Amino acid sequence: MFNAVLVGIDGSGQTEGIVTIAADLARACGASLHILCVVDPAYFLSKPDGRRPSEADEADYPAAAMERESADDLVHRVLLGLRQQKLSAEGSVVQGEAVERILETASTLxxxxxxxxxxxxxxxxxxxxxxxxxxxxxxxxxxxxxVPSPDKAHPASSIRQG
Known part of the structure; x- marks a missing residue:
């Protein structure tokens, strides 16, 4: 049914649930996963050739360096967990507008x-x-x-049985 699944994450409280559902889907279908984290361009620090910035750049732009480091770390941790489950998974951190980058990456891959x-x-x-x-x-x-937010109960779950 599915061979390759793109999983969009952002480090919010939902990330674990999203990854769990995606892993279950991949296991059931034998699909590979691609974990994607999109960072706002204003907070994305990299060289024009895509390499990591220098220590001087990171010192000059600490907020952007922290955002990039957090995104890289998030994707790395998720990939580690998926690979420990013996799932085929790759990942990337990209800059740009989230909707366009999600759709573009899904198409490219x-x-x-x-x-x-x-x-x-x-x-x-x-x-x-x-x-x-x-x-x-x-x-x-x-x-x-x-994947719905875990902090919102489904309206049907709050209806009392008579």
Whole structure:
């Protein structure tokens, strides 16, 4: 069914749940996983050739260096865990606008599914904040598996049995 699955992560509290669901899907389908973390270009520190920045660059731009280091570390830790489970997994940290980079990476790698988390924005949040998940759902030409936020109970679970 699925051969290659792109997994979008951002280091939020949902990351573990997203990776667990993606690992279960990969195991069931025999699929490989590609872990992707997209960093805002304003906080992405790298050389034009894609290499890591120098120590001087990191000292001059500490916030960007920390963001890049955190993203690299996150992807590395997730890959380690997946490989310990004997799953085929690769990963990358890229800069750019999240929706475009997710869709572009999925297409470039020939992925046939995407796994993402969903934040459950409030009504005000939906008016003022952009939902990456919603935009990927609207623009993707391949299936998108959405993992709900663990901190939001499903409305049906709060209905009392009579």
């Amino acid at each position: 020939g992925c046939d599914a995407i796994v993402l988390g969903h934040r459950h924005l409030s009504w005000l949040g939906r008016l003022t904040e952009r939902s990456v998940c919603r935009e990927v759902l609207e623009k993707a030409s391949i299936p998108v598996l959405v």
